[in-house]
Amino acid sequence: xxxxxxxxxxxxxxxxxxxxxxxxxxxxxxxxxxxxxxxxxxxxxxxxxxxxxxxxxxxxxxxxxxxxxxxxxxxxxxxxxxxxxxxxxxxxxxxxxxxxxxxxxxxxxxxxxxxxxxxxxxxxxxxxxxxxxxxxxxxxxxxxxxxxxxxxxxxxxxxxxxxxxxxxxxxxxxxxxxxxxxxxxxxxxxxxxxxxxxxxxxxxxxxxxxxxxxxxxxxxxxxxxxxxxxxxxxxxxxxxxxxxxxxxxxxxxxxxxxxxxxxxx
Numbered sequence: 001x002x003x004x005x006x007x008x009x010x011x012x013x014x015x016x017x018x019x020x021x022x023x024x025x026x027x028x029x030x031x032x033x034x035x036x037x038x039x040x041x042x043x044x045x046x047x048x049x050x051x052x053x054x055x056x057x058x059x060x061x062x063x064x065x066x067x068x069x070x071x072x073x074x075x076x077x078x079x080x081x082x083x084x085x086x087x088x089x090x091x092x093x094x095x096x097x098x099x100x101x102x103x104x105x106x107x108x109x110x111x112x113x114x115x116x117x118x119x120x121x122x123x124x125x126x127x128x129x130x131x132x133x134x135x136x137x138x139x140x141x142x143x144x145x146x147x148x149x150x151x152x153x154x155x156x157x158x159x160x161x162x163x164x165x166x167x168x169x170x171x172x173x174x175x176x177x178x179x180x181x182x183x184x185x186x187x188x189x190x191x192x193x194x195x196x197x198x199x200x201x202x203x204x205x206x207x208x209x210x211x212x213x214x215x216x217x218x219x220x221x222x223x224x225x226x227x228x229x230x231x232x233x234x235x236x237x238x239x240x241x242x243x244x245x246x247x248x249x250x251x252x253x254x255x256x257x258x259x260x261x262x263x264x265x
Contacts, residue, residue, distance in 0.1 A: 014056035027068035093127045095187045096120045098179045113168045116175045123162035206230040212254040
């Protein structure tokens, strides 16, 4: 999840309901069966509530079991803690260490690649937003309290709580290499104690967005081709959700990339 207006709306709608908030509180504790959830919140519209949480990226189902997603965990952590106050400089910020690489899971979009979950200590909290200019393609999301970095096909999300997620990783070795490189870049800035100078706005063109579209020219979006759709997206003349094939699970990573790119426009 990258914090686009559409995603913010999905999460807001999902968490506006007391039953769904109760379900999320249960999932924070541990994975549950549908029967356990039904006993706690009732069976009325349970499937609908779970579908709303899935669409918002907060929860997922595996057979009869319901579990919280990584995004859901970080969202709940953010809600349970007071928002980190943004710092004015890096003074007093302690150097990072990679203390954990918890999971290496197959990517939905490409089974030959992985999605990893790791952790930095100590959490950067309010200093994280200041680090955005360190990376050529990065943006800070106030909504989720995270710095989102794009490196080629790899998407990295560093949360103010210390959690780190990365998509499209080739191996555990590459994951550790990327984490060490991030740590080095950030720690060098911390050692200098100088807030990085804001960079020029990243330029994104339609050809780059086109690379992440399905490129089937199905015309479901109303355009003659995926290339034409990409041009309209850059011109803010259409919405990404009109490409319904892109909402399929196999294009999850592509969608994440496009939404990140659109934030630069």
